[in-house]
Amino acid sequence: MTFKDGCLDLPEGPGIGVELDLEKVGTYAQYYQENIKGKEFSQPWPTPQYMLMQYRRFFGY
Amino acid sequence: MVPIKITGLKSTVVAVPTRGPAASEVSASHYRLAVLVEVSTDEGLVGLGEAPNPVGVEATKTIIDSAEPLLVGEDPTNVEVLKKKLYAHYNLTHLHIHAACWALNGIDMALWDIVGKACQKPLYQISGGASQFHLCQSKWLPSSGRRRDQGRPVDL
Numbered sequence: 001m002t003f004k005d006g007c008l009d010l011p012e013g014p015g016i017g018v019e020l021d022l023e024k025v026g027t028y029a030q031y032y033q034e035n036i037k038g039k040e041f042s043q044p045w046p047t048p049q050y051m052l053m054q055y056r057r058f059f060g061y
Numbered sequence: 062m063v064p065i066k067i068t069g070l071k072s073t074v075v076a077v078p079t080r081g082p083a084a085s086e087v088s089a090s091h092y093r094l095a096v097l098v099e100v101s102t103d104e105g106l107v108g109l110g111e112a113p114n115p116v117g118v119e120a121t122k123t124i125i126d127s128a129e130p131l132l133v134g135e136d137p138t139n140v141e142v143l144k145k146k147l148y149a150h151y152n153l154t155h156l157h158i159h160a161a162c163w164a165l166n167g168i169d170m171a172l173w174d175i176v177g178k179a180c181q182k183p184l185y186q187i188s189g190g191a192s193q194f195h196l197c198q199s200k201w202l203p204s205s206g207r208r209r210d211q212g213r214p215v216d217l
Contacts (some may be wrong), residue, residue, distance in 0.1 A: 007177030007195035016170070016184055019108060023151050025097065032076035032118075036092060040117055060163055 064108065064136040065179060070129040070168070071099045074118045081211035096121045100168040100175060102137060108175035112167025116160045137175040137194040144169055
């Protein structure tokens with residue numbers, strides 16, 4: 001999928017026009033199993049949007 | 062024409078690490094989660110879908126995996142029929158905002174992908190043709206600056 005000028009070009013090919021890179025899927029699935037699984041809700045989540053806006057305004061990111 | 066049959070359903074949870082929360086993201090997480098759904102058929106076509114995870118990826122994955130025995134042996138091009146069948150089994154309507162209702166959308170997407178691949182056509186041509194050839198994403202994907210870099214995936 002290609003982005004250009006803030007737009008996503010229409011994917012070509014049959015169906016939804018997306019093919020999986022199985023190698024990368026395997027890598028990220030392994031990353032989930034090792035690092036994220038079980039810790040997904042260990043932090044308060046989600047931070048309310050307005051608080052995040054305040055933080056951003058204050059810290060400037 | 063011999064109808065296609067579903068032979069299996071597979072869901073994979075992936076976490077893509079990012080440098081920081083993306084600009085449009087509510088949570089302050091350093092990763093993005095997704096549940097990928099793959100529906101395989103006897104003709105070798107594999108439909109691809111992505112399910113939303115409103116109450117956690119494990120719940121979504123469990124619901125999708127539990128739907129496998131209902132789908133195996135069915136014709137994947139009967140998308141609406143299969144969706145109604147799943148809705149009846151999980152006691153849902155389209156008005157529910159249940160985790161199950163959201164998770165089934167991933168299967169729906171994968172089934173439509175199979176329909177498109179069986180017809181050898183992009184889905185937008187099946188559903189009436191394209192009215193625009195670029196999807197404007199500028200509101201959600203910042204085109205430059207630190208915020209864009211924050212949301213970008215990190216190479217593992």
